[in-house]
Amino acid sequence: MKSKSFILAGLLFGMILAGPTHAASLDVPHPRYGLSFGNSETFHGLRFNLADEDVKTVRGMNFTVFNWDAHYEQPYTLTADRIDGLALGLMGPRAREINGLALGCWLTNVDTLRGINIAPIHVIGGTNTGFTFSLVHTLRKMNGISIGMVSNIEKESNGILIGLLYLTSPKVNGLVIQGLFSGKVREIRGVSLEWGSLAFLASGILAGLAVGPAPEATASPSFSPVGSKKLTGLMIGGYNLVEEQQGVLLGLFGNSIKKGSGLQVGTLFNTAESFDGVQIGFINHIEENPFLFRWMPGINFHFGGDEEETK
Known part of the structure; x- marks a missing residue:
């Protein structure tokens, strides 16, 4: 019985490893919903994969360990179209759209996020609506709360920004709390607290x-x-x-x-x-x-x- 379990576990691990190359997955009880191991392209439920490639839609919880070797050469490549729910990854979720919670240890990359985005090292993306926390985040537009040791908003921020070391945004509507280094802000409408800033x-x-x-x-x-x-x-x-x-x-x-x-x-x-x-x-x-x-x-x-x- 134990030997069969080991064989089954070995097959599952092999399919996970083969996922990005052959787009293979083991899905229980259905190819579209339930529990999935591997690079399933469209799935509802719990999905586990070593590295995503050409994923269309995931609704539920998605856990991707890291990106495949080819993505190291292009570290900002988006590997999924849409994730609704919980997006987890040691190397960070990467999708054109995430609705829910995105949590990664490094380099969360998303075009549009609605919800909570947490990456202790780096968050990059287009428009984030909700809460973003990271040591470094580079976004085009932020709606909500943005907390980062280094925060770079390219266009506009609406809500609350807290940057202890460095923060820059062309336009801020809301509350800005800035620490030691504060970046260039062309327009602020609201409250700006920046005691102890240097620049x-x-x-x-x-x-x-x-x-x-x-x-x-x-x-x-x-x-x-x-x-x-x-x-x-x-x-x-x-x-x-x-x-x-x-x-x-x-x-x-x-x-x-x-x-x-x-x-x-x-x-x-x-x-x-x-x-x-x-x-x-x-x-x-x-x-x-x-x-x-x-x-x-x-x-x-x-x-x-x-x-x-x-x-």
């Missing part, structure tokens, strides 16, 4: 709240500015650098803008080239004010727009 290049719109030192091309984490080309809302930082402001600037040390309106509050220093509003700080400077009122201690203000434009 945060906010060169678009900060609509909401930005807190903490987040410099533009500086190596100092201690007295770094929060920087943006355009601010609509509230910005809080050690030293705020804004080209265009509409709202409130609160700087632990000071604020500097080219053109704006609203309120500037800085412990030491506030400066503006063109400004309609009130400055409160130790030294306040509004360049477009008359000569005697350009530099004022305690408080300074200007209302009425650019004098040259009103003539």
